[in-house]
Amino acid sequence: MDASILTTATERMMRTRQPTTTLEDQPIPVRAKLAATWTSFMFLYAYVDILNFFTPGVVEEILDGKVFEFDLSQTFSTTALTLVAIPILMVVLSMTLPARVNRIANLVVALFYVPVTAFNVVGESWLYFYGLGIGLELILLALIVRYAWTWPRTVPMATSPDHETVRARQQA
Numbered sequence: 001m002d003a004s005i006l007t008t009a010t011e012r013m014m015r016t017r018q019p020t021t022t023l024e025d026q027p028i029p030v031r032a033k034l035a036a037t038w039t040s041f042m043f044l045y046a047y048v049d050i051l052n053f054f055t056p057g058v059v060e061e062i063l064d065g066k067v068f069e070f071d072l073s074q075t076f077s078t079t080a081l082t083l084v085a086i087p088i089l090m091v092v093l094s095m096t097l098p099a100r101v102n103r104i105a106n107l108v109v110a111l112f113y114v115p116v117t118a119f120n121v122v123g124e125s126w127l128y129f130y131g132l133g134i135g136l137e138l139i140l141l142a143l144i145v146r147y148a149w150t151w152p153r154t155v156p157m158a159t160s161p162d163h164e165t166v167r168a169r170q171q172a
Contacts, residue, residue, distance in 0.1 A: 033147045034094035034106055041113075041140040042087050048120075048133035055126055068123065083116065099151065106148035110141045117141065 052058055065072045090109055097105060117137045124130045 030147055030151050031095050031102065034102075034144060035091050037140050037144050037147065038087055038090045038094060041137060041144070042084075042091070044133060044137050044140070045084065045087065045117075048130070048137075051129070055129075087113065103148045103151045106144055110144040110148070114138065114141055 061067070062072070067076065070076050086109060090106065093105060094102060117134055121127070121130045121134050
């Protein structure tokens with residue numbers, strides 16, 4: 001075999017683009033989107049509070065029995081636990097509730113948390129920190145509302161005379 005022919009064939013193969021495979025982009029179920037978004041919301045919700053402990057004076061105020069303008073008490077702690085528990089439960093509820101109830105629950109809870117989340121910036125001096133955290137939380141709440149609002153609906157099958165005839169025979 002002639003070496004020049006072999007070289008030409010090899011060069012041509014090297015210049016030819018090899019077929020590339022495209023990654024399959026499967027649709028994500030609405031329930032999974034909602035659960036993932038609530039999980040992300042909870043991470044931000046928790047970490048903004050945790051990182052807040054590093055803000056000068058915060059730990060001292062807590063040790064003095066105050067959080068923001070509120071006295072530390074069983075009522076405060078129960079309210080705080082409730083405010084954290086609801087989004088935590090929305091992770092599992094988004095995966096398990098029937099579609100209609102699921103959609104309504106996500107819309108109601110997410111819309112309820114918009115003002116609750118926005119309230120957290122009131123009176124804070126570290127606006128970049130809280131602005132970023134709360135801004136991201138509000139984006140996630142908006143996504144939850146969008147996913148729940150645009151939940152796909154199934155179209156009922158059109159009934160044809162043949163289908164009705166079959167159904168009548170089955171019932172007889």
